[in-house]
Amino acid sequence: MKFHFNRSSSLALKIVVRISLLVILTCSTLTAVVLYFYRTSQEQQVTKSMERSGRDAGKLVDMKIASLISQIETVAQRDDVRSMDWRVQKPVLQREAERLGFSRFQVGDTSGQFRTTTGVSLYAGGEKYFKYAVSGRAVVSDVLYDSVSDGIVMVVSCPIYDEKKTVSGVLAAVTSASSLNTITSAVDLDYEGGCFIINAAGEKMSGVDYSGKKKLENDLRNPEARTGGSMEELVRVEKRMIQGKSGLAVYRQSGSDWYLSYTPINNGVWYLGVIQNKNQAMAVIQQMLLRMIVFALVFIAVGIASGILLARSLAPLKSVSEKITEIASGKADLTKRIDFHSNDEIGGVVDGFNTFSAKLQDIMRVMKQSKDTLVNAGQNLKDSTHDTVSSITQILANIDSVGNSISAQSLSVDQTASAVNEIISNIGSIKQMVEVQARGVTDASAAVEEMIGNIASVNSSMEKMAEAFRELEDRAVDGVNKQDDVSARIDMIEQESQMLQDANLAIANIAEQTNLLAMNAAIEAAHAGDAGKGFSVVADEIRKLSETSTSQSKTIGDQLQKIQDTIKGIVVSSAESKLAFTAVSDRIKSTDALVKEVATVMREQKEGSAQINVALHDMNDSTAEVKNAFIEMSAGSQAILQEVQSLQNATLSMKDGMEEMKIGARKINETSSLLSEISSQMGDSIEDIGCQVDQFKV
Incomplete structure (x- = not known):
């Protein structure tokens, strides 16, 4: 680690900071080493404690499970059971x-x-606890949903043996899933x-309150177990648990670190x-860290105090630095000297600076005298240069005035030439447009004549169409009349068919009466005995005839x-057909009126087209006259353009001569300006030197 100090930083500050850094680095290193070894030792002790706690808890739970199984087996061994x-x-x-307590x-x-002590019968042949028990093994089942109690329960089952030591049934005790929570809550924890x-x-077999629930909880299927979820690390440890080995792991959840010691129980089923x-288990390390920080702060305070005492012994050197800075500033008094006497290295530095100040005072005195002479010479040069620049500037202005006049004349000539060219171009364009117009008028005249012929043809067709519609209207009226006749005949057929229906009903009634007469004749023949047999045959034939007639x-x-x-x-279709014929007749009449109206319009259009044709012929004659006038105008414009081009060439020659004069005058002006600029720079330099020299007091 490097610390950078400004040049203005005092030597005392540097000494205090470096001593403080040395003390801080030493204390931090010692604290880190002590904490590392202490933390390693503490973590080893906590790890062993956690593993031991997991094994002890597993033994306790196995004992509780074995106790439950023992209780059930004792009940199953009773003779009455x-x-x-x-x-x-x-x-x-x-x-x-x-x-x-079950x-x-x-x-x-x-x-x-199964029969239950609560009076309910059920089938559990597919449950694991039944299969294990019927095979001769007592077990505690996984917690499962029980339809009888409508809740999550745990089942303890064992076989029931008869006198021949053969499994004759299964005894099962059902208890709430909270029983496992009661067992696991009996485990003593240090943290x-x-x-x-x-x-x-x-x-989850325990560790969950299943009251009112119907499904088991499973962290492996929890959405929070996905990557980045709050239960990701816990689920990773649970996957290691179900591999069947004991161990210890650390995971993080909800901002805290946790130890998880695990072991298989219940014969490796759970x-x-x-x-x-973990934070509570490692709290003693935090206390140790606080104590080490307190000790480190005490040592740091002692180191800073030692640095301050050492810095005070260097106070005279700070006074020397302040006086040297004052003399080295822009506005220095070279008559001042540092009043400090010492036989050490600092005293030697002060004596050398006083000698340097005396020498610098002599040099500044000579420069002040030379400054006044340079100021007078610079002012004379500046005045002469200014007069020369003014004269050249006047000459250049006159040349620019003449050049501007020529440029204006040249611009006017150019604009005139452009205008003449544009006029010629416009005349050519108008000439082309007149020619196009002449061709268009000719084409339009031909088109109008053709249109007149087409209108005549359309008029002829419209007249034929009107004649066809009149004939079609007559046919439609005839169709409506014939449809009315058909409707009348159909109504007559309907009435006659109704009469046939009445006649058929009369025949049916006669057949029914004949049948009754045949029955009466048969009865009478039966009463007459053998004398009535012949009559019975006739009655039977009459009955058959009546049935056939019926x-x-x-x-x-x-x-x-x-x-x-x-x-x-x-009849319905005939009515609809009549309506359709009527609608067709009405449409034909409407269409015929439209055809007549179109024929009238076409006759009017024919007359208008003839008038347009006459106007187009007159326009064609006028266009030819305009075309001849534009040819004469184009020849006159060409003569004007030649004269303007001659004037343009003369103006261009004058403009080139003035441009050469302007370039020469500008070069002279640039030289004068450069001389004036040098004179100004020289004056500024003399003034700057004077300002700097005048700051020193000699």
Whole structure:
């Protein structure tokens, strides 16, 4: 590290600053070394303490889990429970659940059907706790959602053995998920923190309040576990936990550093994590740091005091520096001397400066005398130069005046020439436009004549079209009349079909009456016995004829109904067709009127076009006369242009001569100006030297 001092910094200040920096650097180095070794030792002790705390907590939780399993196995070994008689098991298990603090007991057979002490039946054949128990292994299940209690629970299960030591059922105790929180909260921690348990999927078994919840929490699926999230480091440690090894890690969350010691529990199915505040564990280092800072500040204060005492012994040197600065300033009094007597190096410096001041006083006295002579000579040179510059400036002004007049004349000649050229150009342009106009008038005349012919052709076509529309209108009126006749005939057919329908209804009634007569005849023939058999045959034939007539009448009625429906459709279509014919007739009349109106307009346009054609012929004659006049004007303009060009050449020659005279006069003026500038600079230099010399008092 380098510190830069200004030249004006005192020697005393430099000595005090450097001594202070030396003391600060020494104290800082000692403090850093001591803190490094102390921190390393403290971190090792805290690390061992945290690892030991994690292992002890794991053993405690395993003991609690083993105690739960032991309680359930003890209940499962009772004879009344092993009987698998639910009427005997239920009251016993209800008392045991109340004694042991479980929510309920439930007993299942080997197929997975369970009965609970709360009176509910359920199937749990797919649950892990049932599969383990039925295979002969007592377990504590993962926390899971229970539909019976509508909450998150933990299940402790074990097999029930019969007299032959064969698994005859499964006993399961259900308790709230908060039971695991009660177990982990019993772990003693040295610092702020807590415990939690997760399974291999990362789901929280404890460390979470599952009251009122139906889903398990999982940090691995938390959105805050993504890169840059607040739980990123914690989730990274949890992934190491579920690898099945014990360890210690440090992570940062919510602005604080935390220790996390972890170990597998419950036969490697779960993983216990113990969290403790790292800042609290390392607080003793902070206290040590404060003490070291206090000691360092004391040593720094002692070093600064020593530097100040040393700086005071150099105070006379500061007085010498101030007096030298005063003499070396622009307005110096060379008659002054430094009154200081010493036999050391500082005294030698002062004596040498006094000798230098005496010599400088003699030099300044001689320069003051020479300054007055230089001032007089410079003033004489400046006056002579000023007169010469004034004369040359007058000559140059006269040359510029003549040159400006010639330039104005040249400009006027140029403008005249430009105007004549522009007139000639405009005459040529107008001539071309007149020629274009003549061609346009000729073309327009031809076009108008052609248009007149086309109008005549259109008039002929319009007359033919009007004749065609009149004929079409007559045809449309004839079509409307024929459509009215068709409508009348269709109405007559509809009425006649209704009469056929009435006749068919009469036939049906006759057939029905005939059928009744046949039935009566059959009855009478039956009453007559053998004498009426012949009459019975006739009655039967009459009945068949009546049935045939009825069937045919129904068929004829259906066909007549269809015919009537078709006739009704034809009537509607006929009405619509009549309306269409009427609309067509009206449109034809409107179109015929428009055609007549167009024919009238076309006749008027034919007459207007003839008048335009006459006007175009008159315009063509006028254009030819204008064209001849412009040819004569162009020849006169060319003669004027030749005279103007001769005048322009003469003016240009005069302008070149004046330009050469101006250049020569300007060079003389520049030389005079340079001489005047040198004279001014010389006067300024003499004045500057005088100002500097006059500042010294001799």
